Amino acid sequence: MRTLAHTVVAAAGSSPVRAMFFLHGILGTRANWRSFARAFVDARPDWAAVLVDLRHHGDSLDLGGENDLEACVDDLLLLADAVELPIRGVLGHSFGGKVALSLLARGALSLDEVIVVDVDPAAHPSRSARGVDTVIATLDALPREYESREAFRLALERAGLGPTMQGWLGMNLVRTEAGVRFGPDLDAIKALLRSHLETDLMDVCLAPPRGARLRFLLGERSDAVSPESRAKLEEAAREGVLELEVVPGAGHWVHVDAPDAVRAFLTRADQRA
Template identity: 40%
Template structure:
């Protein structure tokens, strides 16, 4: 199993496969899921490998590094930072897309203040169990490595979804499964809303512990994203210690788990020096604040209550995350289930036992079991 990333870890050229301006695939790129043409010239593409491995496996991180003849380094995706975790039986690369059949692909979307790394270990587990599949992990706009890719316009659920669709178009991939946690769940629904109908093939969408409409605040003692974003905005852009930030967050009333998760967004400003350098945040907090406001305001019930043919929407409610779900939400989803069956679509409701909102951390085994049937039969 390997992971393909658009951020290069090493520069060592090895068995370089190249595309020139005369190669197949240059020019108009059409994606069946997006049905949008994107004009992208592919110049010289080299396959670069990293020695980095993961404990207990033979997983290799494979990186893609595009270089123009002028020597300028061009990131393969100027849309979003991403990794493509592939099962052992997947030989596909977007570089050689025309000569190899496209493997079944799943897109995994993180929540607010998260990153693609949140799905890393879970995606590798899926790829080991389903070796014919590949899993696209992205950093949504303003998050992780995508924060350095400046975006125009407003930062919303819809614009975040359009970014993912553009990336799929650039990679020429048509996903069979889209999984989104929390904010990412609404992004997944917005992707369905924005693509042309009918779809080229059936798509199964998973919305993990999020509802299509109103976002309800957590109960007393729970971590509130809006308050967390507000508190982080008051902190300096550079800090000297992750521990100090963890302590400050706990003192403010946030849980230790959330505090430790937040500081994974801190990186050394200068890695070249021998002495410890300041740490800086990798996200665009102002943009994230806009995105979270959009998350609270965006209503996508119409997609669920009139689900397009060929789309199957699955909602997963965390058992201990009751404050996020109103009885009216659950009732509407069950009504949509019955209606979708009659109209050839699909809506289902699932409950993940022994889990709070952080479903892939609280009960990864249970989540894996529930999601697994989406990847069977290939």
């Protein structure tokens, strides 16, 4: 079976003894968190980072099977078997955060640290996927193939998408003999989003496996986490069940809005006794 496309990052001259998966959000790629993975391993050289392209993203296109969170976990477990170091941690942003929690809930790996960046662990089946629905509808109405990256960018611009969105989606382009094409299967992406919104993982957050350091990083201005879920996470943090940090002024794209704060959060070692 095919393993997910990935890149392993370690600090220069280090001898890491464990590794952490870094998981992007929907329509992202493993490149999204590269600089943060580098900062993480430089500050904590006993770790390596494994930057992952989740199914139907980046260089992990055309994977078979169901397109849901459970399939994403299956993919990660297959990859864990292929990586030389033991996987003892996982970080995920948005959709990737829900995958990270699904991996924790599966219990197949002994995880020391789980970092969840701005995603609601609870189910919200009727909720829009944070504007991604609009983006997917826009992509559905556009051609899949283009003469060049610039032609793709201009098509997005004419469709009303701004420069940040153009750059984000442009990372999904695949070279062809005629130019480029948008790589991800949009029907598969829609299925992954449905699973993300329909899956409730709050229970594992409120009672994580013993030994797992569960950490949440939320943007102050983000509405990705409902008030009800945020209240539950805050209560769990007060009880010492998990760690919770809210980044002032940051929206859902916490790592874009406040990169220094995110690096500081990631590089903070475990202070538990």
